[in-house]
Amino acid sequence: MRITAPRACALAAAALLATGLALGSAALAAPLRPAESLPDWTGVWQNKGPPTDTDLFDGGTSEPRGCAALNQPCRSHPPYRPEWEAKYLKNLAMARAATLPDPLTRCMPRGTPGNMRSPDTIEFVPRPERTWIFIENGSQARRIYTDGRGHRTGKDAFDNWTGDSVGRWEGDILVVETVGVKGEMMIDRTGAILSSQAKVSERIRRRDADTMEDVFVIDDPVALTGPWKVTRLYRKVNGPIFDYACAENPRNKIDASGRTLTLDTQGRVIDAR
């Protein structure tokens, strides 16, 4: 397996090259916002809250305050339907036993909206036609299209990690709508999950000189009984933002068949036998 992985990645790259040529839905001829009028979001930012993302997606800095502000155990969010509550409780039990197989620890993307609760730093880069959110951890990149296009249709509409994000400006607030995320991605290290029917709405703005704010309303008719509202804050930090080389720390053991094993925080193998 160790020998075939590079070939598989080369194939993936080739597939990407082919699909990269695909067109999205026809761009609408909406006037772009003049570049000179874009808000100043320059600099490097970091999630407010604990340096490790061990809390629930809405924890730590959520407004209203989430679990970190209350005595553990606490989990009033998200508003799961019973079947999804059960799935989450299973993940939560693994998280508390430090055995949660968080994909982030295997160099996989965390996906939207969990990528907005990544460790390390983050950049918000607006231009008239797109806004990029570069997330150091991963590295991960979100692209929010503000050129008037709608969500993808037909063969271009498939689930992926970051989803399909389109946005519009309301003054200096970027209003984002994301659909097309993969179902049951873990969006934090408590094991919170959403379905592929999730619609993530965000209002992103610079609250003050030192603070970026992202107000989420997550609708998921499959997993949730109602909207899940979360506010995450980012504080300005002295840069720079670095490259991220997830595979630099190859401590994961390989079993006899070549399978890469998943380790817990203590280095113990946690894959099912």
Next chain:
Amino acid sequence: MRADAGRGIVGAGFPPAPRATSKFLILAAAAVVALAGSGAMAQGWADLPDWSGDWVVVKGKAADPAPPYRPDWAQKARANAAALKASRAADPFATCGLPAGAPRMLSLPGVHEWIVRPGEVWHAVEDGNTVQRIYTDGRQHPAGDDLFATYTGDNVGRWEGQALVIDTVGLRPDTWLDGAGRPHSEQTHVTTRVRKAGAALEADIEIDDPVAFTRPWKIVRRYRRLPAGSFVHDFACHVIRSAADAKAAD
């Protein structure tokens, strides 16, 4: 780092900063004032070219010229190429999770974006989620211990009219220059000049490596713009690995 690595960036422009309140901007503004005698121009949106959209590398008709390796480095390059061909070595980038780094990222397949803003340009590549940050705010390369080797290096740029000239140092010696296994040393100094050439973008890349090369290696990369409405995909190299893992676990 060579003593002259940062030479030539003193004429870099500076963005208008309507809400400039940070210490950095004040310091940078002071630097621009100090550089006024060298012809520094304020750099605003109106001065910047339109490089928006999604770009892919155009395969050239002619192969790159042979790198002017010194004999011992030519031997390393041959050894890497032979090992690759015999499947006895893995391309470090293809093992997932390690960045291709600069200057190789200029040649990667998949979509390239050149995100131009006053003060900074981001060169983002779909493949590997590789992001190179090019500071055009007049700063120079860090000195001493503040300059350390990274995958994408330390990049400062200046605008010469509508051309962006990127000066790159601080590169890790364990990346390759390309998928053929061509090595380079930590002394690598890359000067990349990016500009519009008709409807295409063109990058003239000069790779100077006094340890590995007898003279600079000059190559060119061209990019064509994909139709309007294109988009960039996620890149999740490890999903392939995970699929292989799952199969192995069955």
